[in-house]
Amino acid sequence: MTLVLKIGGSILTDKNRKLTARPDEITRVAKEIAIHPNDVVLVHGAGSFGHIPAKKYGLPHEFDRAGLRVTHSSVAKLCEKVVEALSLAGVECLPVHPLSCLYLRGGRIDSFFMEPIKEMLTNGIMPVLHGDVAMDATGKAAIVSGDQLVAYIAKAVQAEVVAVGSNVDGVLFSGKPLSRITRKELSQVESAIVGSAGVDVTGGMRGKLLELLDLADLGIDSMIFNAGIEGNIARVLLGECVGTRIGRAN
Numbered sequence: 001m002t003l004v005l006k007i008g009g010s011i012l013t014d015k016n017r018k019l020t021a022r023p024d025e026i027t028r029v030a031k032e033i034a035i036h037p038n039d040v041v042l043v044h045g046a047g048s049f050g051h052i053p054a055k056k057y058g059l060p061h062e063f064d065r066a067g068l069r070v071t072h073s074s075v076a077k078l079c080e081k082v083v084e085a086l087s088l089a090g091v092e093c094l095p096v097h098p099l100s101c102l103y104l105r106g107g108r109i110d111s112f113f114m115e116p117i118k119e120m121l122t123n124g125i126m127p128v129l130h131g132d133v134a135m136d137a138t139g140k141a142a143i144v145s146g147d148q149l150v151a152y153i154a155k156a157v158q159a160e161v162v163a164v165g166s167n168v169d170g171v172l173f174s175g176k177p178l179s180r181i182t183r184k185e186l187s188q189v190e191s192a193i194v195g196s197a198g199v200d201v202t203g204g205m206r207g208k209l210l211e212l213l214d215l216a217d218l219g220i221d222s223m224i225f226n227a228g229i230e231g232n233i234a235r236v237l238l239g240e241c242v243g244t245r246i247g248r249a250n
Helices: 023-033 051-056 065-088 115-122 147-157 184-191 203-219 232-237
Strands: 002-009 040-044 093-095 103-107 108-112 126-130 132-136 140-142 159-165 224-226 244-246
Touching: 002 147, 002 232, 023 065, 023 203, 023 232, 040 065, 040 140, 040 147, 051 065, 065 093, 093 108, 093 184, 103 140, 108 147, 115 147, 132 159, 140 203, 147 159, 147 203, 159 232, 159 244, 203 244, 224 232
Parallel strands: 002 040, 002 159, 040 126, 093 126, 103 132, 159 224
Antiparallel strands: 103 108, 132 140, 224 244
């Protein structure tokens, strides 16, 4: 059973303070993942390591060579912290930087060299990806969000479990998490969906939901859950449904 798990940057970093990791949370997340590390592709958000430098340099609206270098270097540093914490927790893992293995067209993934990721899974290694900058056929460069990575990878590996961990209890409507949402209900709740707290250049909660609804259209369900609550990540990896399930309309 292949699982695609995303841990949001709001869990791993302070999204309002540049290059500010939350080491205790990174360690906790790593220990929970270590409970069930097999056949997991991990994607983590960039948080303040990505959104703040990207905004500073006007990415993705402006093409700035220095901005691309600085932003990628920054998110790679966060990935290194995550990989180190996983390794200390006993998880065999390797970083995979999207800048080096995918190509965008109009801000969407056009091609993605997935073979190394599949080979890692076959050999008991957890691939660790992250939101990143990437070259783009139409806009020279753009940003590929962790949420877009989740949807693409889940489709490519036909994941049985897809879970996106944020700092809220799911898709909130009138202050309460919905148990399930499909594209059919989106228009009814869209205006009440709360965006991301802190600096976010990739769409916040609405961006997550739209990516996962596209995945649901292909017959792959997913969930948005609160990864900030201790134990939730372990529950998800053991197959339990936590938070809001995103599915295909009947």
